[in-house]
Amino acid sequence: MAAMQIPPETFLIDRKSVLPLQVQLRRQIVLAVHERRLQPGERMPSSRALATHLGVGRITVTQAYGDLVATDYLSARGRSGYFVSDRVEDLADDPAPAPPLARFDWAARLDGRNLAARRKDRPTDWRSYPFPFLYGQTDDRLIDLAAWRECAVRALGRRDFGALSHDQYDGDDPELVDFIIRHLLPRRGIKARPEEVLLTMGAQNALWLICAILLGRGETLAMEEPGYPGLHEILATLRANLVPVPIDQDGLPPEAVPEGVSVVFTSPSHQCPTNRTMPRARREALLGMAAARGFVVIEDDYEFEISFSGATSPALKAMDRSGAVIYIGSFSKSVFPGLRLGYIVADPAFVAEARALRGMMLRHPPGHVQRTMAYFLSLGHYDRQLKRMREAYAERRQVTAAALDRHGLDKGTPGGRGGSSFWLRVPTGLDSDVLARTLKPQGVLIEPGRPFFRGGEAGAAFYRLAYSSIAAQEIDEGIARIARTCRTLAAD
Amino acid sequence: MAAMQIPPETFLIDRKSVLPLQVQLRRQIVLAVHERRLQPGERMPSSRALATHLGVGRITVTQAYGDLVATDYLSARGRSGYFVSDRVEDLADDPAPAPPLARFDWAARLDGRNLAARRKDRPTDWRSYPFPFLYGQTDDRLIDLAAWRECAVRALGRRDFGALSHDQYDGDDPELVDFIIRHLLPRRGIKARPEEVLLTMGAQNALWLICAILLGRGETLAMEEPGYPGLHEILATLRANLVPVPIDQDGLPPEAVPEGVSVVFTSPSHQCPTNRTMPRARREALLGMAAARGFVVIEDDYEFEISFSGATSPALKAMDRSGAVIYIGSFSKSVFPGLRLGYIVADPAFVAEARALRGMMLRHPPGHVQRTMAYFLSLGHYDRQLKRMREAYAERRQVTAAALDRHGLDKGTPGGRGGSSFWLRVPTGLDSDVLARTLKPQGVLIEPGRPFFRGGEAGAAFYRLAYSSIAAQEIDEGIARIARTCRTLAAD
Numbered sequence: 001m002a003a004m005q006i007p008p009e010t011f012l013i014d015r016k017s018v019l020p021l022q023v024q025l026r027r028q029i030v031l032a033v034h035e036r037r038l039q040p041g042e043r044m045p046s047s048r049a050l051a052t053h054l055g056v057g058r059i060t061v062t063q064a065y066g067d068l069v070a071t072d073y074l075s076a077r078g079r080s081g082y083f084v085s086d087r088v089e090d091l092a093d094d095p096a097p098a099p100p101l102a103r104f105d106w107a108a109r110l111d112g113r114n115l116a117a118r119r120k121d122r123p124t125d126w127r128s129y130p131f132p133f134l135y136g137q138t139d140d141r142l143i144d145l146a147a148w149r150e151c152a153v154r155a156l157g158r159r160d161f162g163a164l165s166h167d168q169y170d171g172d173d174p175e176l177v178d179f180i181i182r183h184l185l186p187r188r189g190i191k192a193r194p195e196e197v198l199l200t201m202g203a204q205n206a207l208w209l210i211c212a213i214l215l216g217r218g219e220t221l222a223m224e225e226p227g228y229p230g231l232h233e234i235l236a237t238l239r240a241n242l243v244p245v246p247i248d249q250d251g252l253p254p255e256a257v258p259e260g261v262s263v264v265f266t267s268p269s270h271q272c273p274t275n276r277t278m279p280r281a282r283r284e285a286l287l288g289m290a291a292a293r294g295f296v297v298i299e300d301d302y303e304f305e306i307s308f309s310g311a312t313s314p315a316l317k318a319m320d321r322s323g324a325v326i327y328i329g330s331f332s333k334s335v336f337p338g339l340r341l342g343y344i345v346a347d348p349a350f351v352a353e354a355r356a357l358r359g360m361m362l363r364h365p366p367g368h369v370q371r372t373m374a375y376f377l378s379l380g381h382y383d384r385q386l387k388r389m390r391e392a393y394a395e396r397r398q399v400t401a402a403a404l405d406r407h408g409l410d411k412g413t414p415g416g417r418g419g420s421s422f423w424l425r426v427p428t429g430l431d432s433d434v435l436a437r438t439l440k441p442q443g444v445l446i447e448p449g450r451p452f453f454r455g456g457e458a459g460a461a462f463y464r465l466a467y468s469s470i471a472a473q474e475i476d477e478g479i480a481r482i483a484r485t486c487r488t489l490a491a492d
Numbered sequence: 493m494a495a496m497q498i499p500p501e502t503f504l505i506d507r508k509s510v511l512p513l514q515v516q517l518r519r520q521i522v523l524a525v526h527e528r529r530l531q532p533g534e535r536m537p538s539s540r541a542l543a544t545h546l547g548v549g550r551i552t553v554t555q556a557y558g559d560l561v562a563t564d565y566l567s568a569r570g571r572s573g574y575f576v577s578d579r580v581e582d583l584a585d586d587p588a589p590a591p592p593l594a595r596f597d598w599a600a601r602l603d604g605r606n607l608a609a610r611r612k613d614r615p616t617d618w619r620s621y622p623f624p625f626l627y628g629q630t631d632d633r634l635i636d637l638a639a640w641r642e643c644a645v646r647a648l649g650r651r652d653f654g655a656l657s658h659d660q661y662d663g664d665d666p667e668l669v670d671f672i673i674r675h676l677l678p679r680r681g682i683k684a685r686p687e688e689v690l691l692t693m694g695a696q697n698a699l700w701l702i703c704a705i706l707l708g709r710g711e712t713l714a715m716e717e718p719g720y721p722g723l724h725e726i727l728a729t730l731r732a733n734l735v736p737v738p739i740d741q742d743g744l745p746p747e748a749v750p751e752g753v754s755v756v757f758t759s760p761s762h763q764c765p766t767n768r769t770m771p772r773a774r775r776e777a778l779l780g781m782a783a784a785r786g787f788v789v790i791e792d793d794y795e796f797e798i799s800f801s802g803a804t805s806p807a808l809k810a811m812d813r814s815g816a817v818i819y820i821g822s823f824s825k826s827v828f829p830g831l832r833l834g835y836i837v838a839d840p841a842f843v844a845e846a847r848a849l850r851g852m853m854l855r856h857p858p859g860h861v862q863r864t865m866a867y868f869l870s871l872g873h874y875d876r877q878l879k880r881m882r883e884a885y886a887e888r889r890q891v892t893a894a895a896l897d898r899h900g901l902d903k904g905t906p907g908g909r910g911g912s913s914f915w916l917r918v919p920t921g922l923d924s925d926v927l928a929r930t931l932k933p934q935g936v937l938i939e940p941g942r943p944f945f946r947g948g949e950a951g952a953a954f955y956r957l958a959y960s961s962i963a964a965q966e967i968d969e970g971i972a973r974i975a976r977t978c979r980t981l982a983a984d
Contacts, residue, residue, distance in 0.1 A: 004871075006675075010675060012681055037673075037678055104788070104839065109788070110705070110841060115852065137658050138658070143657060149648040152644055152648055153641060156640065165637075165831075166828075167824070181529075182528075182529045186503075201854040290596075294596075322594060323595050339860075340854065347596065360700060360722075360729055362694065362696060362700070363693070366831060368830065380497065
């Protein structure tokens, strides 16, 4: 950020105070300098502007400024005005602040919640690691930034902006909804009307909204084990009951869903984290069971767009004739994750409820972001970007499989039409937490398996190796390091 | 949106189906045309591209296309390819869809929630009304759209985008946080460190997060009466107890806060909806009471930036030495409401908890929107826009006051250093709901008073008249219509 002209509004006068106005102003400036809120070289407001703002005589300001020049806080540059002096670097640091009153006991007030304590530890500087086999981030080189920028500029044109600058309360951008309905959902075999679609701040937000509505009064949700750790966190926060259902080579076995469950969560096209696909017969069985037992099915259709060996199977939602399926889609993996845009497709009564809750929680995803996405889709950029990602991921998948083979590591189960990760076993006797910890200083990031399991130690034997964020040419060396580390740990 | 080239991914083949591939493809195209998902003039995928995508022979596609030309669904234009025919307008509408299975009973499943039923009725087409005296929207003419666009383009430059395209989990843009701390908060007398600041999707999102953390286990919140209706809704959803505290000419009287309250919500600089300012002595008393009784104070500092008669009084948070105050700020009124960006300033333990909950609900406000805001601030556009808004609102306030006087309507209590609305009494004997309803067909929108009151009929005597969305030259006629309607209703 460029050094700026300091606006007059930075300063306040308290007329009720016993201190003279000039003293107050001087003290404020001094304090601001000590606290680094005013930086050397920044330009102070003109004495006229500051006097006007504070409602004091101009002489008050000029005298304060003069004092501060004499004490080296400011420097005067003739007609250019007053600047924060470069000499302030030499000044003593903050004087001891006034002793506080007894502090409000936030620890006691928040006791029993402690969401912050439960959070997973994610390295935010992952981009500085040379071998980041992390899921859910994207390789900048695959994103058509120029196209996104062009669409953003269009969406901020006067015609569109007039519609988007306003608080839309709980509405959605009709152009984006229209595109999703006419062009995206049919690719999954889904037909939907506008009242069956709700935009969200990404799949995470969709999942939160759905669970907040359906759970929280002692209901039980069944989900795949291993499964999506983010859902574990949401359910713990809502104090909902969770039944983990161990999967087999075809994903979730419907017959293993116990009685009394009111919601089933599944990612049938591409199971998280194992990438397995649920066959058609199972999908029909699950839907039949939902109709018979009256439970809701949440379908997380993440990653369907980056399948790269032929057309994917239709979504579960496409086969849903009773309205029991709530479908979650997202643009995070196909556009960029920081975008935070996704959607729910469900029965209109549920969508109305979710819309009202979303409105209460955050009103709506920013309108200009929605419109930018609508342009990105309708101008064909989305499809071109998907194609580019698919090709890059297909190459990286090949390279990864070859490297795992070459270095003698588990290659995972075959199949999986795409996606961006492998679900792998560590060598017998090793612990994936230990492996991940040992790899980190070597510049390699992997995802250990425990968080994907609701309970027990089963996850110690697994890890996820994603290739969405690592260039093809780095993969072999990263995997070589994994193999070496495994051998070292096995020898201990 | 321009008519587009239809991508091959729009179509699916189900290899398990008993229907021949060509028949499936023809049926899909026919269905898509009937359902208006394919529009006249749109261009079909080339037979080669579609065949490749579906994994079928090219002849299958060409034959299907040929059949559809013969039946007028498609037209062939030689080398240009195949297009959806203009003749489809004549085709019969959707055939009756397959009868559904028994529908999932969503009404029963959602019974007891019914957020959707509780929602206030807001006209989303308010912009088409000539006299919209509505609060919270903005006049497009006051927004420097070109400047915002320029900042958005910068934020989408490669340097910034590399940082912003990624999922930031629950982090915030450090540049925006830095600007808020160094330049915005000091204008309210607030000193804060980065760990005391959390960005949100606007003030609504901030309020939701705070209430979700502090309430919901039977606690009680006290708030001003009349007060902000959005908070009534949030508390009802969280099933928290609400104690309304009637205000006087100086806002919330601290001595009227009953025992046993664990949170007090107040907008002391500019009370919603009466615009009254809480004097310094009361602020000190409230903070003293908070320290003595151990309750949290939520300060909603909305609209401080559009005060236009001199410097505003410091925020309550500026006087908070125990950390009991949670401060809410927002860019909605000063930038544009559809932006959805705001912030919380509070004790680090509370901020950490709120950050974790925000992360679980929606991860983070979109990174590129945060960075655009950082540029908008640091390049001085924000301050220029504020100045423009203040001048426009000051003029409109004068015009409104004069018109109310001229037409013999209540002018509200004097004072109120700014803001964008009047809180007014209807003539004796009238009901503001009836007044609002009667004004609507005349093109005038006002906000009746009942929603601002937690209980009883006190609100029937009041209405809010905002001038943020109506041009100065329209105000007099709008108020003339209000006056005429009042006379008509009084005569009934």
